[in-house]
Amino acid sequence: MDGAKVTPGKTAGLYAGAAVLRLAIFTLLPALPDLLTGRVEISTPVTSFKRLQEGLFLYNHNVSPYDGGVYHQAPLFLPLFSLLPSFSSLPIFTYLLYIAVDLLSASALWKIADSGEAGSSALFTSPRREKRWSGFVIAAAFLFNPFTIATCIGRSTSVFTTCAILHAIAKAVSGAPFGAMIALSFASYLSMYPLLLLPPLVLLAYDRQRPSRATKSALQFGAVCATTVAGVVAVLFQVSYLLTGSWEFLPSTYGVQLTLSDLAPNAGLWWYFFIEMFDSFRSFFLAVFWLHLSSYVGGLTVRIRRQPLVVLTLLLGIFAIFKPYPSISDSALFLALVPLYRHVVPLMRYTFVSAAVILYATCLGPAFYHLWIYAGSGNANFFYAITLVWNLGQSLLVCDLMFAVLRDEWEVERPEMVGKEIRQI
Amino acid sequence: MSIQLPPDDGAVTSNGPVAGAEPGSGVVSNSTGAKKLAPPEKPSDVRRRSHIILSFWLIVLCLGLPIWWKTTTIYRADLPLQEMLDWSDGKACRPVFPLRISIQANALQEQEAQNLLRLTQHALDDLNDFSGHHLRLQLAPPSTTEHAGSESVLTLRLVPGDTTTTKFDPHQPILDITYPPNAIPSPTSSSSALATYVAGQLRATFAEEQATISYLLSTNSIPPDHRAQGLSSDVSDSLAKRTTRSLKYAPTYHLTFSLFTSGPLPSDWDIDGAIGAYMKPVLDVLSPIHNFTIDTQVQLYATPGVQNQVLNKEDLSSFINAAEWPLSPSIGGAPTVNFIVFIGNQTIATSSQDPIDGDTGSPAAASHSWLIPQWGTIYLLPLSHDTTHLSAEALKQPLLTFTSHLLSLTGTPQSGSLPLRLSTLSRIRSADLLLRASSTLGSLARLALALPSISIPSRVAEGVSKTMHHLRLACDTLGGLEGLAHARIAEAEAERAFFEKSMVGQLYFPDEHKIAVYLPLLGPVAVPLVMGLLNEIKAWRKRRSERAEVGEGKKKE
Numbered sequence: 015m016d017g018a019k020v021t022p023g024k025t026a027g028l029y030a031g032a033a034v035l036r037l038a039i040f041t042l043l044p045a046l047p048d049l050l051t052g053r054v055e056i057s058t059p060v061t062s063f064k065r066l067q068e069g070l071f072l073y074n075h076n077v078s079p080y081d082g083g084v085y086h087q088a089p090l091f092l093p094l095f096s097l098l099p100s101f102s103s104l105p106i107f108t109y110l111l112y113i114a115v116d117l118l119s120a121s122a123l124w125k126i127a128d129s130g131e132a133g134s135s136a137l138f139t140s141p142r143r144e145k146r147w148s149g150f151v152i153a154a155a156f157l158f159n160p161f162t163i164a165t166c167i168g169r170s171t172s173v174f175t176t177c178a179i180l181h182a183i184a185k186a187v188s189g190a191p192f193g194a195m196i197a198l199s200f201a202s203y204l205s206m207y208p209l210l211l212l213p214p215l216v217l218l219a220y221d222r223q224r225p226s227r228a229t230k231s232a233l234q235f236g237a238v239c240a241t242t243v244a245g246v247v248a249v250l251f252q253v254s255y256l257l258t259g260s261w262e263f264l265p266s267t268y269g270v271q272l273t274l275s276d277l278a279p280n281a282g283l284w285w286y287f288f289i290e291m292f293d294s295f296r297s298f299f300l301a302v303f304w305l306h307l308s309s310y311v312g313g314l315t316v317r318i319r320r321q322p323l324v325v326l327t328l329l330l331g332i333f334a335i336f337k338p339y340p341s342i343s344d345s346a347l348f349l350a351l352v353p354l355y356r357h358v359v360p361l362m363r364y365t366f367v368s369a370a371v372i373l374y375a376t377c378l379g380p381a382f383y384h385l386w387i388y389a390g391s392g393n394a395n396f397f398y399a400i401t402l403v404w405n406l407g408q409s410l411l412v413c414d415l416m417f418a419v420l421r422d423e424w425e426v427e428r429p430e431m432v433g434k435e436i437r438q439i
Numbered sequence: 440m441s442i443q444l445p446p447d448d449g450a451v452t453s454n455g456p457v458a459g460a461e462p463g464s465g466v467v468s469n470s471t472g473a474k475k476l477a478p479p480e481k482p483s484d485v486r487r488r489s490h491i492i493l494s495f496w497l498i499v500l501c502l503g504l505p506i507w508w509k510t511t512t513i514y515r516a517d518l519p520l521q522e523m524l525d526w527s528d529g530k531a532c533r534p535v536f537p538l539r540i541s542i543q544a545n546a547l548q549e550q551e552a553q554n555l556l557r558l559t560q561h562a563l564d565d566l567n568d569f570s571g572h573h574l575r576l577q578l579a580p581p582s583t584t585e586h587a588g589s590e591s592v593l594t595l596r597l598v599p600g601d602t603t604t605t606k607f608d609p610h611q612p613i614l615d616i617t618y619p620p621n622a623i624p625s626p627t628s629s630s631s632a633l634a635t636y637v638a639g640q641l642r643a644t645f646a647e648e649q650a651t652i653s654y655l656l657s658t659n660s661i662p663p664d665h666r667a668q669g670l671s672s673d674v675s676d677s678l679a680k681r682t683t684r685s686l687k688y689a690p691t692y693h694l695t696f697s698l699f700t701s702g703p704l705p706s707d708w709d710i711d712g713a714i715g716a717y718m719k720p721v722l723d724v725l726s727p728i729h730n731f732t733i734d735t736q737v738q739l740y741a742t743p744g745v746q747n748q749v750l751n752k753e754d755l756s757s758f759i760n761a762a763e764w765p766l767s768p769s770i771g772g773a774p775t776v777n778f779i780v781f782i783g784n785q786t787i788a789t790s791s792q793d794p795i796d797g798d799t800g801s802p803a804a805a806s807h808s809w810l811i812p813q814w815g816t817i818y819l820l821p822l823s824h825d826t827t828h829l830s831a832e833a834l835k836q837p838l839l840t841f842t843s844h845l846l847s848l849t850g851t852p853q854s855g856s857l858p859l860r861l862s863t864l865s866r867i868r869s870a871d872l873l874l875r876a877s878s879t880l881g882s883l884a885r886l887a888l889a890l891p892s893i894s895i896p897s898r899v900a901e902g903v904s905k906t907m908h909h910l911r912l913a914c915d916t917l918g919g920l921e922g923l924a925h926a927r928i929a930e931a932e933a934e935r936a937f938f939e940k941s942m943v944g945q946l947y948f949p950d951e952h953k954i955a956v957y958l959p960l961l962g963p964v965a966v967p968l969v970m971g972l973l974n975e976i977k978a979w980r981k982r983r984s985e986r987a988e989v990g991e992g993k994k995k996e
Contacts (some may be wrong), residue, residue, distance in 0.1 A: 292896075295956055298510040302960065305503055312494030316487060428478075 371407030527881020902936030
């Protein structure tokens with residue numbers, strides 16, 4: 015829209031570049047994918063590709079994939095991956111699938127950026143909206159983000175969730191509430207936590223309805239959306255039940271996320287806490303952590319009602335910090351949406367600090383993990399400390415973005431205060 | 440955990456700058472007329488803030504509180520505490536052992552026998568000072584030659600003879616008493632030498648059992664009126680000694696027979712045959728009280744802990760080379776009794792023989808073996824150097840020693856014939872188990888009372904009710920094998936209930952610890968929540984009072 019017209023050739027070039035880069039890494043550095051698959055920062059118990067292969071093996075041998083207690087992912091992955099030629103003989107198809115999913119995510123992100131929803135939503139128009147990046151830049155920032163690339167190379171199944179969430183937002187922005195709800199159902203089915211995005215997503219879809227067939231009543235619209243999600247998820251569960259022959263997958267996939275039964279270290283804050291927890295208080299604190307995670311949904315949705323996309327972005331950032339099994343792919347999703355808010359970056363106060371902290375943690379995290387697990391010269395506290403720093407960096411970014419967005423809104427009401435120093439009470 | 444706060448802070452407190460300052464500050468700056476006055480908050484902003492605070496509090500109240508209640512309430516099954524305490528105080532059961540003794544007097548007239556029985560019973564009642572332990576005489580039908588049914592513990596066979604003598608039948612619980620013909624009391628006499636004699640003999644026979652049981656009762660918290668009076672201190676000392684020597688009661692004992700030799704020979708022993716021949720009969724008669732499992736081992740080139748040729752009393756305790764000899768403490772939970780045959784020509788210094796090995800009759804055995812309390816026996820067997828095979832014959836003396844020590848280790852009393860000793864053992868064990876189960880119940884009840892925050896799973900309640908059921912049955916049938924079986928079940932159930940795993944873990948968890956558990960996380964989270972709510976309530980009250988003022992002003996107009 016603004017100046018930089020994107021030619022189809024440029025688009026194809028971006029996608030081709032991203033695909034070639036990934037393919038090159040897959041083929042030229044054949045040891046790297048397996049190395050990254052084993053990294054705790056990329057593969058969590060609920061997204062690991064290794065565990066997927068284990069489940070796949072059991073599934074192909076007519077054993078329940080959840081029998082080994084290793085596989086905690088959605089059952090629908092199994093037929094998808096068994097349709098592909100075997101990974102051990104022809105890995106290229108798996109690589110192509112992952113690359114395609116990344117490109118699909120990028121195209122959804124492109125759509126979101128081009129809609130201009132970030133700068134001017136139905137209820138609010140930012141005075142700074144002119145200053146923004148095009149969809150091309152934002153898609154490129156996503157595709158060439160090292161976190162995204164590492165997730166793709168590590169073949170974490172969270173890329174499917176990322177893709178579904180981005181498509182849900184893209185559909186909602188482009189006035190297709192039904193498609194948005196279906197995409198969100200898929201995301202929730204795969205990872206459960208995206209279900210918490212439902213309220214802001216419904217609001218976003220409500221605000222961006224096509225005038226031709228708009229539902230006036232917000233309550234009715236919300237009820238229809240919620241019913242759609244429930245229906246689609248129910249169908250997905252039914253299909254999973256038919257595939258695996260039992261309801262065992264429910265405790266093995268969602269139950270593991272709810273009860274944190276696998277305490278493998280990861281980039282999040284939960285595992286260390288629950289290693290130390292008294293057994294008698296474990297269930298209580300599990301509930302507290304989950305409630306804490308979900309308590310932001312209501313408050314943020316009410317507070318930033320006029321910009322639902324901001325709420326979605328902030329919630330994704332919060333989830334990347336406080337999820338039970340977060341990985342850098344969650345951060346990659348959050349960082350993919352942050353550039354949409356190019357126009358409020360001048361209002362942010364700690365961009366340098368948060369960027370530095372995130373980079374610092376990115377470098378030191380693997381080092382500390384190595385010290386703990388392989389060198390044996392550190393202990394679990396090393397790694398936990400660096401995950402604290404990592405999440406501190408992310409929460410700084412989340413807070414700063416929230417502050418900037420709120421200040422942007424405020425300056426519309428109080429034009430005389432533009433550029434003045436303000437104090438946060 | 441402070442890291443969790445920033446987003447929260449941002450969400451709630453950044454309302455401040457956006458919505459301007461607090462409502463009050465607008466008024467103040469108005470009055471000062473300063474340039475940077477903040478306009479009053481818009482009603483929509485106020486409402487929105489209430490909604491935000493409400494959304495957080497709704498989650499806390501509607502989800503948080505019920506979950507907190509559900510996940511942290513301690514499940515306490517109802518225990519019949521008073522009944523349990525009654526059991527441990529001995530109020531629920533008065534241990535009474537009615538012992539029936541049948542008298543066989545085939546040579547006597549029915550009436551004479553009745554008279555003798557009456558007089559003897561009289562004499563017995565005079566002698567008895569322990570109400571829990573009755574000896575009841577009854578006349579056996581003269582025709583039955585063997586013993587008069589299983590309910591009588593002893594049969595008294597009165598046989599005419601030259602003098603008054605007493606003899607135990609070695610295979611059956613029968614006491615033979617011969618009497619001179621003139622000793623039969625006349626129907627009218629109120630006392631008789633024979634009756635007194637018989638009563639004295641019976642009393643002597645059961646004296647040890649009586650003393651043991653009353654000792655058991657006195658060491659437990661049974662009210663004193665149930666106990667025998669005047670248990671002399673040396674009797675109770677010897678009983679205490681014997682109790683400490685015997686193994687703790689267990690339903691199963693594991694017997695380990697080990698052959699240790701200092702050289703390469705002998706490498707083979709016929710222990711199977713020897714056990715079958717010399718020990719099996721005793722194990723069989725002990726089987727209603729205990730189960731036994733057996734294993735054997737041979738260890739060559741075993742060096743004892745003491746190398747002296749003559750072992751002194753002090754050496755005996757360190758003879759076992761615990762570091763090198765493979766004597767595992769226990770296999771499969773059952774306590775192990777070790778029987779060791781050590782091939783060597785060491786001898787035990789004779790002066791040290793008396794206190795440790797008190798119960799074997801033969802001095803030859805005593806000088807070769809000694810008993811280690813609650814552990815087992817060591818037997819020194821001298822052999823010529825070229826013996827390669829130990830026959831069952833050669834193992835006879837060691838195994839007989841082991842058998843007698845096994846009886847001593849299981850706490851069998853030492854006087855009387857073997858059948859009598861065993862039936863006494865079963866009664867002592869019943870009493871012991873009954874008391875132990877009762878005191879375990881009492882401990883559990885006191886624990887439940889002392890720690891109000893300990894959880895009591897339903898399994899514990901089940902175990903307690905089962906224990907009490909079997910205790911009641913055991914108490915009603917004390918003295919017989921049935922009573923012993925019930926007492927065994929009761930004791931096992933009581934132990935299981937007391938050592939319930941989920942309770943033991945929480946044994947010490949005072950309420951102060953809960954503050955340390957809750958506060959580090961919930962404290963920081965609660966501060967913004969509570970402060971937000973308080974501010975909101977304050978603002979709401981202020982608005983209401985302002986509205987009331989405005990209303991009054993209108994009225995005045």
